[in-house]
Amino acid sequence: MAFIKLNDLEVEVEDGTNVVEAARQHGIEVPHYCYHPGLSRPANCRMCLVEPYVFFPPAGAIVPDRQLATGCTTVLRTAPPDRKLDGKYDFIVQTDSPRVKKAREDILEFLLVHHPLDCPVCDQAGECDLQDFSYRHGHDKSRYLEVKNVPPKKDLGPDVLLYSTRCIVCTRCIRFCDEVSGSGELGLIHRGSHDEIDIPRNHGGAPLQLLDNKLAGNVVDICPVGALISKDFLFKSRPWFMKKTNSICAGCSVGCNITLEYKEDGVYRLKPRFHGEINQHWMCDDGRLGYHYVNSDDRLQLPLKRVDGELTPTHWADALALITEKLLGTEAADVAPEDIVVIGSAQGTNEDNYVLQQFAHDVLKTTQVGLFGQLPGEEHKFPQFTIEADKNPNTAGARTILGAANGNVVLEGDALWERVAGAKVVYLVSGGPERPLEAAESAALEKVDFLVVQDVLPSDVTQLADVVLPGTTFAEKDGTFTNSTGWVQRIRKTIDAPGEARVDWEITQQLAKQLGGEMNYHFAGEIALAIAENVPGYGEATHQKVGDEGVKLT
Amino acid sequence: MVQERRILYEHLDVPDINTFDVFRQYDGYKRFEKAINEYQPDDISKMVMDSGLKGRGGAGFSTGLKWSFVPKDIKPCYLCCNADESEPGTFSNRYVLERNPHLLIEGILICCYAMGIETTYVYIRGEFTLGKKMLDAAIAEASAKGYLGKNILGTGLDVDIYTHPGAGAYICGEETGLIESLEGKRGQPRNKPPFPAVEGVFKKPTVVQNVETLCNLPFIVGNGVEWYTQMGPTYGDARFDPPKPDPNTGTKLYCISGDVNKPGVYELDLGLTCTELIEVAGGLRGEEVKAVIPGGSSAPILTHYELDTRLDFTSLTLAKSMLGSGGIIVMNETRNIVDCLLNIMKFYAHESCGQCTPCRWGTPWVRDIVQRIADGKGRQSTITRPKFGIAENGRWGDTGETEEIYEDLDLLESVANNIANVDTMTWNTICVFGIAVSWPAVSYMRKFRPEFEACIREGKLVTLSVAEATMKPEENYAYQQRIIPREME
Numbered sequence A: 001m002a003f004i005k006l007n008d009l010e011v012e013v014e015d016g017t018n019v020v021e022a023a024r025q026h027g028i029e030v031p032h033y034c035y036h037p038g039l040s041r042p043a044n045c046r047m048c049l050v051e052p053y054v055f056f057p058p059a060g061a062i063v064p065d066r067q068l069a070t071g072c073t074t075v076l077r078t079a080p081p082d083r084k085l086d087g088k089y090d091f092i093v094q095t096d097s098p099r100v101k102k103a104r105e106d107i108l109e110f111l112l113v114h115h116p117l118d119c120p121v122c123d124q125a126g127e128c129d130l131q132d133f134s135y136r137h138g139h140d141k142s143r144y145l146e147v148k149n150v151p152p153k154k155d156l157g158p159d160v161l162l163y164s165t166r167c168i169v170c171t172r173c174i175r176f177c178d179e180v181s182g183s184g185e186l187g188l189i190h191r192g193s194h195d196e197i198d199i200p201r202n203h204g205g206a207p208l209q210l211l212d213n214k215l216a217g218n219v220v221d222i223c224p225v226g227a228l229i230s231k232d233f234l235f236k237s238r239p240w241f242m243k244k245t246n247s248i249c250a251g252c253s254v255g256c257n258i259t260l261e262y263k264e265d266g267v268y269r270l271k272p273r274f275h276g277e278i279n280q281h282w283m284c285d286d287g288r289l290g291y292h293y294v295n296s297d298d299r300l301q302l303p304l305k306r307v308d309g310e311l312t313p314t315h316w317a318d319a320l321a322l323i324t325e326k327l328l329g330t331e332a333a334d335v336a337p338e339d340i341v342v343i344g345s346a347q348g349t350n351e352d353n354y355v356l357q358q359f360a361h362d363v364l365k366t367t368q369v370g371l372f373g374q375l376p377g378e379e380h381k382f383p384q385f386t387i388e389a390d391k392n393p394n395t396a397g398a399r400t401i402l403g404a405a406n407g408n409v410v411l412e413g414d415a416l417w418e419r420v421a422g423a424k425v426v427y428l429v430s431g432g433p434e435r436p437l438e439a440a441e442s443a444a445l446e447k448v449d450f451l452v453v454q455d456v457l458p459s460d461v462t463q464l465a466d467v468v469l470p471g472t473t474f475a476e477k478d479g480t481f482t483n484s485t486g487w488v489q490r491i492r493k494t495i496d497a498p499g500e501a502r503v504d505w506e507i508t509q510q511l512a513k514q515l516g517g518e519m520n521y522h523f524a525g526e527i528a529l530a531i532a533e534n535v536p537g538y539g540e541a542t543h544q545k546v547g548d549e550g551v552k553l554t
Numbered sequence B: 001m002v003q004e005r006r007i008l009y010e011h012l013d014v015p016d017i018n019t020f021d022v023f024r025q026y027d028g029y030k031r032f033e034k035a036i037n038e039y040q041p042d043d044i045s046k047m048v049m050d051s052g053l054k055g056r057g058g059a060g061f062s063t064g065l066k067w068s069f070v071p072k073d074i075k076p077c078y079l080c081c082n083a084d085e086s087e088p089g090t091f092s093n094r095y096v097l098e099r100n101p102h103l104l105i106e107g108i109l110i111c112c113y114a115m116g117i118e119t120t121y122v123y124i125r126g127e128f129t130l131g132k133k134m135l136d137a138a139i140a141e142a143s144a145k146g147y148l149g150k151n152i153l154g155t156g157l158d159v160d161i162y163t164h165p166g167a168g169a170y171i172c173g174e175e176t177g178l179i180e181s182l183e184g185k186r187g188q189p190r191n192k193p194p195f196p197a198v199e200g201v202f203k204k205p206t207v208v209q210n211v212e213t214l215c216n217l218p219f220i221v222g223n224g225v226e227w228y229t230q231m232g233p234t235y236g237d238a239r240f241d242p243p244k245p246d247p248n249t250g251t252k253l254y255c256i257s258g259d260v261n262k263p264g265v266y267e268l269d270l271g272l273t274c275t276e277l278i279e280v281a282g283g284l285r286g287e288e289v290k291a292v293i294p295g296g297s298s299a300p301i302l303t304h305y306e307l308d309t310r311l312d313f314t315s316l317t318l319a320k321s322m323l324g325s326g327g328i329i330v331m332n333e334t335r336n337i338v339d340c341l342l343n344i345m346k347f348y349a350h351e352s353c354g355q356c357t358p359c360r361w362g363t364p365w366v367r368d369i370v371q372r373i374a375d376g377k378g379r380q381s382t383i384t385r386p387k388f389g390i391a392e393n394g395r396w397g398d399t400g401e402t403e404e405i406y407e408d409l410d411l412l413e414s415v416a417n418n419i420a421n422v423d424t425m426t427w428n429t430i431c432v433f434g435i436a437v438s439w440p441a442v443s444y445m446r447k448f449r450p451e452f453e454a455c456i457r458e459g460k461l462v463t464l465s466v467a468e469a470t471m472k473p474e475e476n477y478a479y480q481q482r483i484i485p486r487e488m489e
C-alpha cells in the first residue's frame, strides 16, 4: 500500500493505482476523457492534469513540480524509505490547486472550439462528460470567433453512427477496437485539427470494412461525448427519463453485468456494468441488442387453451383448472407419476427452477425432470472477451437445481426427447427469445397426450401445446442466474410483464397449490434462502449476499 | 572579420568525398579505428561527456549525459539518427547526407562502439531523396569494405545501418514521433517519461541523435577533448551553487537565410554574436536589421536591440530564446512581422500531429487570430484601461497612463500561453511542439507589438519602420534577462 497525501486527505491506496482512480476511490473527481480503466493510456486529452509535489534540494523543501502531470499515467507506488516525502508520504498530489483548475478550464475551452454545441439534439446530452465537466470545471463563455470545422457524419456499421463534429479525438474507440475486440476497424485520418475517426475506405469513400464486430456497441458506451451513437437507441429517449436497474444479460452463459434502462412502456437499452472477473467493462452486441423480444407486441399476455384444434385465449382460473383436471380428475387414474415429465428452462432463474423441481418431486412425485433452453450458437473469442456458445444465461444453475432432489438426474438432449415421446403429460417451461424446434424435438412433443407450455412468445413449442401459460422474461422478474464459471448473480424486476403474464415460479406454485401441494413462497429471495439451505454449493447464494457483485459457487 | 572554422564541413567540397576511397584519403574512418584500437567503449562515453557536446537537433541536451541514462543491462539497444531536418530555416544535415555521407557513418560507428549498439536506423526526411541515395550508396560501400556488418575489421563488432524515409510530417523529427513512425505507426510523439534512452524503438533503450551531433564524434575522438573544448565559450550555470561549468563547445553549422547577401551554411565556433554572423554571411541585404530568428522557426525572435546576443545554447536560453537547430533567419526593414508570424503559424497549424487537445485545436486558433489581424479584421476595444509597465518607483506596476485595449492581441497571447506558457515554461501538451508554437506567437507579438497594433488600428497590413515597430528594450519582456557574456562587459 502506498501512503498518499491527496489534497487535504491522507489516504492509502494499492500500489499501481493511478491518481485518477485513487481520487475516485476517495470521492474526488479528476475529470478525464481519453483515460478508460479498461484501455491503454495515451494521455492525449490532457484533462486529468494534477499537481504533483517533489522534493527540491536547493530549497530543501517540498514544492509543486514545475510541470503538471497527467493523473491517468501517474502511478502511485510505495517509495523507498529514503525517498519518502516529509518522512512519510509516498506521493503528494493536489487535484484542486489554482494551477490545476486553470489548466482544466483551458483544456475545456480548446475542446469546445470546434464543438457544435448541439446538445439539444444530441443523444448523449444528460450523460455527456463534455457537458458535465464543462459545467463543473469549464469557462462560462467562449472566446472563439473563427469558423468551426464541420467534418461529415458517418455511418460506420450496422449499429454505429459517427457525428464527427462532436468528436473530441480521445481515441478511446480506436483503442477499444485495437485492444479489446482486436478487430482494428477504426483509425484516425487526416492530421491536426482535421483529425477524424473513420473506417478503412477506398479513394471513392466507399467503406472497405465496417465496424461490425460483435463488440462494436461498446464504442458507443465508451465515447465520452455524443460522437458515436447507437442506431438502436438514436432519438428514442433522453437518458434522464429512463430508470436504471442493475441486472444480468440473459443472452449467453457468460452472464455480463448490465444496467437495464427502461421506462414504463418497455426496455430501452442495456449497458454493460463493470465486473472484474466476468465481463470487465464490456458486453457483446448480441446481448446488447437482444432485448427486443421483451418489448414485442406478440408477447403472450393471456393463458391459451386448445379449442377445436385452435389456441384460444382464456383466463388463468380456466387454464389452471384444465391442468388440475388432467392430473387429478377422472382421466387422471391412468397417469402414473412416471408418465409426467417436468421440463425446466435454462432461461429461467434458479428460483423458477427450484420451485419447479419441488413441484415435480413433492407434488407430482415424478422423477422425470428435464432441461430445455435455447439452441447453442457460435462461440466468439476476442483478445479480451469471449462470447459463449451456450445462449442460455442459467444452464449451470438450472441443471444443478433441477437435479437437486432427484439424485442429480436431469434429462437433456436425446435422452429427454426419447422420454418425452413416451410421456402422457409434459409440463415444459421455455422462455427467452423465440425457440425454433428441431424435427426430432417436435416429433417427440407431438406424441404427448397433454402438453402444458409456459413461455413468453408464440413459438414452435407453444404451437404444439394444449395449454399455454404466459410467463415472464429476465426483465420482469427477480431472481438469480448461475453463469458458466459458477458466479451466481442477480437479475431484478424492472418493467411489469404484459397483460396477465406472471412470474414463472408463481405459476408453478399456483399449480402446486391447486394440486394440494404445500408451497408458500412470497418472493424470490425466500426461494433463494431455500436453495441456499438445500442445494450443495449454493450456501452463500442468498439475494442479500449476491447483491450487485455476485457470489462465486463454492 | 570572423573566419569560418570548417571541421564537419572541411572536406565537403572535395570532389568524390562521398566515395570511400576519397574519404579515406582525408582521415576517413581513421578516427573510428583509433577509437576501437586505443579506447574502451566507456572511455569514448567519458570523452563525449567531457567534451561538453550538446545535441545539435534542437533541444541542446548534453550528449554525454543522454548516453549515461541508457541502461547498460538491457539489450538490444538502438541508435536512431535523426535526419528528418524539417525545421523551417534549417538545412545543414542535408549537405552532410548528400556530400559527405561517410562522415555520418563514421560518427554512427563511434557511437555504436561506445554504447554497444548493433543496429542503427537513420530516419531521413522524405524529401531528401538524393541524401538517402547517397547515404545508401555509402552504406553499401562501407559494408563492402568491412566497416559495417558483422565482425567489423575483425574486432567482433557488429553494426548494421538501415535508412528509413519519412513521409512528410514535421512532427516525425521529434524524437518519439520519429520512433513511432519508424515502428510503422502514425507519427505521434509519446508521453515522456519513459524517455527513449530508457524505452525507445521497440520498447528498447534508444539513443536518438541528430546528424550533426554524430558528425562531431569523429573529431572529438580524433583530435581529443582538449582540442575540442577550446572552441566556444564556457559559462558558469548560475542555477547551481557553486555555478557548474556550462560548456558550449565545438562548432555549429549555422544555416543563415533571409535578408543576407550570401545565405548558406556557415560553420563557426559557438558563441558568436548575431552581428558577427550577419557579417560572415556577406552582410545585410537592405538598410537595417528588423529582426533575427536565431534557431529555426520555433525560436523566439530577437529584435535589433538584441543583436549582440551570442548565438550559443546558454546565451540564447538566457535571452529567452534558443539556439534550436541553428536555423538563422535575418529580416530587414521591409519585412512585416505580422505577416511573418502568419506564415509560421500556418506551418504549425498544418503540422500539429493532432494528438493532444491544446495543440490540436489551439494552434489553428492562433493561426486564425493572426490571419484576422493580418487581414485587418483584428478587434480593438472602444474602452481603455490603466497601463501597466515600469512605474515611477522603478518597479513594475500602474504607470498612471491609460492604454488602448487590443482584444485580439490579448486573446492571441492568452491562447498561445494556454498551449504552452512561455513565461513559466510549462506546457499542457504531450510534446514540446506546443512551446514551439507559442514561443514565436508570444515573442513576435510582444516584441513587435506596435506593428500588430497598427494592423488592427488601421484595418490593414501595415509595415512600420524598424524603430517604430519594435518595443523599447526596457519594455521587452526578455531583454532584462539577457546576459552579456563576461568578456564583453
Ligand SMILES: Cc1cc2nc3c(=O)[nH]c(=O)nc-3n(C[C@H](O)[C@H](O)[C@H](O)COP(=O)(O)O)c2cc1C
Binding pocket: B054, B055, B056, B057, B058, B059, B060, B061, B063, B082, B083, B084, B085, B086, B087, B170, B171, B172, B173, B174, B175, B176, B208, B209, B210, B211, B213, B214, B431, B432, B433, B436
Ligand atoms: C517539433 C519538433 C521537431 C523536431 N525536429 C527535429 C529535426 O527535424 N531534426 C532533429 O535532429 N531534431 C529534431 N527535433 C529534436 C529531437 O526531438 C531531438 O531532440 C533530437 O533529435 C535529439 O538529438 P540531439 O541530442 O543530437 O540533438 C525536433 C523536436 C521537436 C519538438
Ligand code: SF4
Binding pocket: A115, A116, A117, A118, A119, A120, A122, A123, A124, A125, A126, A128, A129, A130, A131, A166, A225, A226, A227
Ligand atoms: S456531445 Fe455532449 S456536449 Fe456535445 S452536443 Fe452532445 S451532449 Fe452536448
Ligand code: SF4
Binding pocket: A166, A167, A168, A169, A170, A171, A172, A173, A174, A197, A219, A222, A223, A224, A225, A227, A228
Ligand atoms: S468518436 Fe468518441 S470515442 Fe472515438 S475518438 Fe471521438 S470522442 Fe473519442
Ligand code: SF4
Binding pocket: B171, B188, B189, B351, B352, B353, B354, B355, B356, B357, B359, B360, B429, B430, B431, B432, B433, B434
Ligand atoms: S503537442 Fe502537438 S505535435 Fe505534440 S503531441 Fe500534442 S498535438 Fe502532437
